[in-house]
Amino acid sequence: MHSNSTTGAPWEATAVDLAERLAAGETTSAALVRACQDQIAAHDLAGAGLGALRVACTEAAADAGQLDAERRAGAVRGPLHGIPLLLKDNIDLRGYPTTSGCRALARAAPRRDAEVTRRLREAGAVLLGKTNLSEFSFEIRSRSSLGGEVRNPFDRRVTAGGSSGGSAAAVAAGFAVAALGTDTGGSIRVPAAFNGLVGLRPTHGLLDLRGVAPLAPSTDTVGPIARCVRDAALLFGVLAGGSVGANLAARREPRELPERRGLAGARLGLLRQAWGDEPPIRAALEAALTLLREAGAVPVDPVSLADDVLPIDRALVVDWEFRPAFDAYLRDNFEPGSAPQSLSEIQSSGEYLPAYRDALAKRITM
Helix, strand or coil: CCCCCCCCCCCCCHHHHHHHHHHHCCCHHHHHHHHHHHHHHHCCCCCCCCEEEEEEECCHHHHHHHHHHHHHHCCCCCCCCCEEEECCCCCCCCCEEECCCCHHCCCCCEECCCHHHHHHHCCCCCCEECCCCHHHHHCCCEEEEEEEECCCCCCCEEECCCCCHHHHHHHHHCCCCCEEEEEECCCCCCHHCCCCCCEECCCCCCCCCCCECCCCCCCCCCEEEEECHHHHHHHHHHHHHHHHHHHHHHHCCCCHHHCCCCCCCCCCCCCHHHHCHHHHHHHHHHHHHHHHCCCCCEEEECCCCCHHCCCCCCCCCHHHHHHHHHHHHHHHECCCCCCCCCCHHHHHHHCHHHHHHHHHHHHHHH
């Protein structure tokens, strides 16, 4: 379903393959978009469907035609010029609601594109639509009150993973060449693994999260789900911008990237209180610590915090951070009157997935 074939079919080629074919005039963006839309119609809109797509962009075909015209005129916007992509529906795309899968947010109109959306557009991507997800990105199974359950395209009896399950299932099924997801504790990596794809969780803080719905801001990030490492690197380069983005978008091989500066003299605090008691996890952390020492890091071992400021055995980081972050997002991110003003308002409406009642109530009261 997603080999490295260069036939040109979106479910049989990578973004790198298709970029080369577009440049050579062997296919067009309009043809790629039509093929993706045909896949969506056959496997998501007909019959039981996969539940992967939440909304399709009505202007995708026109955008593809415009990009083809620009290419014929000798103007190429960037490395994704004409490549069809999808966005998880917690990432802003102006003109379409950003719902986080929640019925209460069905008309939540973002003021502008998310920064990562803007960068994809600047690089020439065609945005086909927005994907279903775990409502509020709450779990590693994708289901929502707006989009229902996301099914795995390889076996519809099992989950596609989550919370970016719609993005992963859509790429695996050929609805787009690649997609964006978000990751707080596995939400890109889990569905990518479940669907035989490559999912990249970038270093926290490296990519701009303006216009992305928060779950736990201290660990949230956004990243690509793609068919191969080269495609993930290509998208990451576009999202990251600057010298990192330029190197990756130019498709340099790893040996051509700037040499790593190392960690000489870097002080790293070891909060062993948060390591837990599982022997395999502790062994993996000790092995990583050995590598860090070899790279010149200076461990501060241990760093201790008072027990009452540690959420261990009491709550997850997301339990502490979700309500204030999401309430601020509701107040500031949407056109006036288009979205509830708080999670408490959403809770009172009852317009959310009943399975998340307890989790929502807990996180509102933290």
